[in-house]
Amino acid sequence: MILRRVAGWPSWEMRNPFEELERLRKMLDSMAGGTLRETSSGVFPLMNVTEDKDNFYLRAELPGITTEDLDISVTANGIAISGKRKIPDAGSNAVYHRRERESGSFSRMLTLPGQIEGAKVEATMADGVLTVLIPKSEKVKPRQIAIRTM
Numbered sequence: 001m002i003l004r005r006v007a008g009w010p011s012w013e014m015r016n017p018f019e020e021l022e023r024l025r026k027m028l029d030s031m032a033g034g035t036l037r038e039t040s041s042g043v044f045p046l047m048n049v050t051e052d053k054d055n056f057y058l059r060a061e062l063p064g065i066t067t068e069d070l071d072i073s074v075t076a077n078g079i080a081i082s083g084k085r086k087i088p089d090a091g092s093n094a095v096y097h098r099r100e101r102e103s104g105s106f107s108r109m110l111t112l113p114g115q116i117e118g119a120k121v122e123a124t125m126a127d128g129v130l131t132v133l134i135p136k137s138e139k140v141k142p143r144q145i146a147i148r149t150m
Helices: 002-006 019-032
Strands: 047-051 055-061 070-074 078-085 104-111 122-126 129-135
Touching: 047 104, 055 078, 070 129, 078 129
Parallel strands: none
Antiparallel strands: 047 055, 055 129, 070 078, 078 104, 122 129
16 A cells, blocks of 8 residues: 555556655545635745854845834844834725735744844845844854964
């Protein structure tokens, strides 16, 4: 039975290992009478976090959000971004054909892989992209060790 599902026995061609899980998801979905997947557009805001020797860099897409509607806080090794997305009301007589943009509060918390200098964090906003420069703590920065000869 296992050989038949994993290896496609008797032909021995390898099948996608997630094919069985997808089949099971579809079966559960049909029994639930709808979709089990979230109907929201996903995690907001979308973020990229990169690092170099001295800093972490967080870039978040926040189109249409003003800096007054954002709050950024830092801990010893993490950062939290929260705020409110406001979308103009289309009016009480509006009939939506598609509604994917939601308004409301959001919050993202990130744990970074090292300690940071919270007092030196800087944030800028340009063209709907929030860029946060997060300096690493001196304790976690790599240090060059000089080798002495005897």
